[in-house]
Amino acid sequence: MVRFGVRSPWTGLLPTSVVAATAGHDLAGMLADDERDAVATALPAGRAEFVTGRVLARRARAALGIRVGAIPVFTAAEAVAKARSSGHGGWFGIDGADIAHCPDGAFVARARRGSAFTATGRRTVERGTELTAIALADR
Numbered sequence: 035m036v037r038f039g040v041r042s043p044w045t046g047l048l049p050t051s052v053v054a055a056t057a058g059h060d061l062a063g064m065l066a067d068d069e070r071d072a073v074a075t076a077l078p079a080g081r082a083e084f085v086t087g088r089v090l091a092r093r094a095r096a097a098l099g100i101r102v103g104a105i106p107v108f109t110a111a112e113a114v115a116k117a118r119s120s121g122h123g124g125w126f127g128i129d130g131a132d133i134a135h136c137p138d139g140a141f142v143a144r145a146r147r148g149s150a151f152t153a154t155g156r157r158t159v160e161r162g163t164e165l166t167a168i169a170l171a172d173r
Contacts, residue, residue, distance in 0.1 A: 053097045055090035063089035072107045109166040110135065110157055114143045117168045118151060143168075 048054060060082040065073075069088060073081045095101070114131045131143045131153075143153040155168035 053094045055094040055097070057086055057090060061086045061089040063092075069107065107164070109164045110141050110143070110155060110168075113155060113166040113168040114153055117153065117170050118145075118148075 063085050065085060065088060069084075073084045076084065110133050111131070114133060118131065130145065130147050131151075132146050133141050133143045135141045135157075139158050140154070140156050143151075143155070145151050152171040153168050154171070155166060157164060157166040159165070
């Protein structure tokens with residue numbers, strides 16, 4: 035396992051083939067144009083968290099030998115927020131759910147706050163565009 039900075043708490047939990055990039059504080063870094071657009075109206079703390087995530091993702095991708103460049107904005111969180119808003123009659127924010135991603139592109143989501151819900155979805159990248167589909171479970 036490749037780790038950046040301090041010893042990762044993931045060391046004993048993940049196989050050695052997994053790359054974990056962690057930080058105990060916000061990191062500075064450059065964003066691609068589409069990434070900058072994604073956080074153009076974000077509060078400073080949200081922007082700092084987003085930048086840190088992108089910096090760590092680029093480090094992990096580089097360690098895996100994957101071309102480092104723009105990282106698609108994770109559409110799963112946006113799809114969950116929009117489906118939940120229309121299905122539950124309110125906006126709970128893009129961070130209103132916990133989302134677990136699977137290596138095959140599938141994901142599951144559950145409420146972090148607001149009314150209870152569960153959802154399943156799938157994401158893929160096709161010709162540089164990230165596509166996401168989601169289904170909310172019946173109430």
